[in-house]
Amino acid sequence: xxxxxxxxxxxxxxxxxxxEKGIKDKNVLEAIKKIPRHLFLNSSFEDFAYQDKAxxxxxGQTISQPYTVAFQSQLLQVxxxxxxxEIGTGSGYQTAVLVAMGAKxxxxxxxxxxxxxxxxxLPKMGIKPKHLSFGDGYKGLPQYAxxxxxxxxxxxxxxxxxxxxQLKIGGRLVIPVGEQEQIMTMLIRKNETQFExxxxxxxxxxxxxxxxx
Numbered sequence: 001x002x003x004x005x006x007x008x009x010x011x012x013x014x015x016x017x018x019x020e021k022g023i024k025d026k027n028v029l030e031a032i033k034k035i036p037r038h039l040f041l042n043s044s045f046e047d048f049a050y051q052d053k054a055x056x057x058x059x060g061q062t063i064s065q066p067y068t069v070a071f072q073s074q075l076l077q078v079x080x081x082x083x084x085x086e087i088g089t090g091s092g093y094q095t096a097v098l099v100a101m102g103a104k105x106x107x108x109x110x111x112x113x114x115x116x117x118x119x120x121x122l123p124k125m126g127i128k129p130k131h132l133s134f135g136d137g138y139k140g141l142p143q144y145a146x147x148x149x150x151x152x153x154x155x156x157x158x159x160x161x162x163x164x165x166q167l168k169i170g171g172r173l174v175i176p177v178g179e180q181e182q183i184m185t186m187l188i189r190k191n192e193t194q195f196e197x198x199x200x201x202x203x204x205x206x207x208x209x210x211x212x213x
Contacts (some may be wrong), residue, residue, distance in 0.1 A: 010050035025074040031100035040091040059111040087137035088153035092118040105129040154208035155182040
């Protein structure tokens with residue numbers, strides 16, 4: 001598990017590129033500089049790890065492109081010790097970025113193969129989410145709710161009610177919504193029953209799967 005000066009240089013360039021694309025949150029950019037994305041990929045992709053592209057990670061899933069990770073992370077407006085629910089642990093890269101930003105991350109993965117790999121990888125890298133679990137992301141983790149934010153890293157046809165219910169008042173839910181193409185959507189919880197909705201254009205995600213367990 002090597003992380004060299006060359007890798008660090010590539011990360012600095014990637015952060016600069018993301019800033020040019022509109023990522024302004026310094027906390028996000030510092031996390032991108034810090035997290036060795038190449039360690040989350042199959043070694044055959046190592047040379048491409050710091051390009052702003054998505055790559056396959058097995059089980060029909062992908063690691064999101066860095067811009068998407070940075071964009072979603074920026075929308076969350078993460079503060080130190082924020083309790084964040086992540087739906088779709090995947091490779092663990094987004095998890096690691098949020099942990100590097102100072103968040104307490106509770107993450108759910110529905111693919112057993114990815115869950116096992118990531119559960120071993122993150123501790124090896126010294127990255128400590130609060131809780132990783134294997135389960136149905138549509139249900140969230142009600143036993144740990146409420147959360148300061150919820151981030152969904154797969155495309156959902158609709159916004160799951162269970163995830164809305166697990167959000168603190170004032171909290172943010174960031175989720176790509178749609179079947180083929182997704183619209184990046186943010187809900188801010190105003191009170192028990194009301195949510196303010198914002199949309200941020202099209203993104204492409206793998207689908208959020210359910211009822212596997």
